[in-house]
Amino acid sequence: xxxxDSVATWIAFCVAVVLALxxxxxxxxxxxxxxxxxxxxxxGFFFASRTRTLPSRPPSQRTRLAVLxxxxxxxxxxxxxxxxxxxxxxxxxxxxxxxxxxxxxxxRPWALGFESSILEExxxxxxxxxxxxxxxxxxxxxxxxxxxxALVISTLLFGLAHLPAxxxxxxxxxMLVIGVIxxxxxxxxxxxxxxxxxxxxxxxxxxxxGDVVIQSLAPKLLG
Numbered sequence: 001x002x003x004x005d006s007v008a009t010w011i012a013f014c015v016a017v018v019l020a021l022x023x024x025x026x027x028x029x030x031x032x033x034x035x036x037x038x039x040x041x042x043x044g045f046f047f048a049s050r051t052r053t054l055p056s057r058p059p060s061q062r063t064r065l066a067v068l069x070x071x072x073x074x075x076x077x078x079x080x081x082x083x084x085x086x087x088x089x090x091x092x093x094x095x096x097x098x099x100x101x102x103x104x105x106x107x108r109p110w111a112l113g114f115e116s117s118i119l120e121e122x123x124x125x126x127x128x129x130x131x132x133x134x135x136x137x138x139x140x141x142x143x144x145x146x147x148x149x150a151l152v153i154s155t156l157l158f159g160l161a162h163l164p165a166x167x168x169x170x171x172x173x174x175m176l177v178i179g180v181i182x183x184x185x186x187x188x189x190x191x192x193x194x195x196x197x198x199x200x201x202x203x204x205x206x207x208x209x210g211d212v213v214i215q216s217l218a219p220k221l222l223g
Contacts, residue, residue: 005200006041006042006045009041009045009122009126010034013037013041013122014030014033014034014037016115016119017037017115017119019111019115020116037122040122043127043131044126044130045126047130047134048130050134050137051130051133051137052143052147054198066202069203069205069209070205070206070208070209072194072209073205073206073210073213074209074210076186076187076210077209077210077211077212078213080183080186080187080210080214081213081214081218081221084183087179087183088222091173091175093166093175093176097166098219098222104219108215109211109215110212112215113211113215116207117205117207117208120161121200121207124154124188124192125191125200125203126195128153129195129196130150132146132150132153132154133146133147134146136149136150151193151196154188154192155185155189156181156185158184158185158187158191159180159184159185159188160181162184163177163181190206191207
């Protein structure tokens with residue numbers, strides 16, 4: 001089962017890499033992304049298997065968790081979007097990332113959500129959170145502590161990883177840094193909890209739903 005899950009995750013990662021690269025994608029960058037994905041996925045599943053065990057669930061329960069993940073992601077996206085609109089009043093630079101995007105095609109938010117949910121969940125949750133939890137567990141032999149520390153560190157890294165995208169379109173100010181880390185940190189904390197308790201597919205679905213809400217509405221509200 002783990003081998004099948006690893007291969008499926010790697011294939012999804014490769015597709016997300018192709019979508020994330022400038023079109024048409026450079027074959028060398030695609031190959032490099034595929035190699036990086038193989039490393040992240042293989043090591044992530046290795047560390048995850050040694051930090052916590054997920055129960056085998058019947059199809060009906062998996063369906064319920066999938067629907068719940070999408071609902072939680074939609075609520076999360078709406079909540080973060082409302083915070084973003086409020087924060088943009090204090091820091092107008094938060095609007096810069098969405099400037100000029102009001103007339104994007106309807107499929108664009110779905111493409112952005114697909115690529116970011118897979119790439120970021122594999123890197124931030126499957127790999128980073130598993131790796132940190134594995135280290136803490138080996139040092140302390142306390143699974144709850146391993147989860148808490150891994151969640152905090154991966155959430156912080158998740159927020160910091162979003163700063164470059166904002167720095168490209170806006171001047172980096174203390175308020176901007178705090179806002180970006182805080183907003184992404186809230187989402188990262190929920191996604192980390194879902195990944196730890198339910199599994200990677202549900203974190204991806206939650207992330208996808210949240211991103212679609214934000215990417216669909218933020219350009220209209222902030223652009």
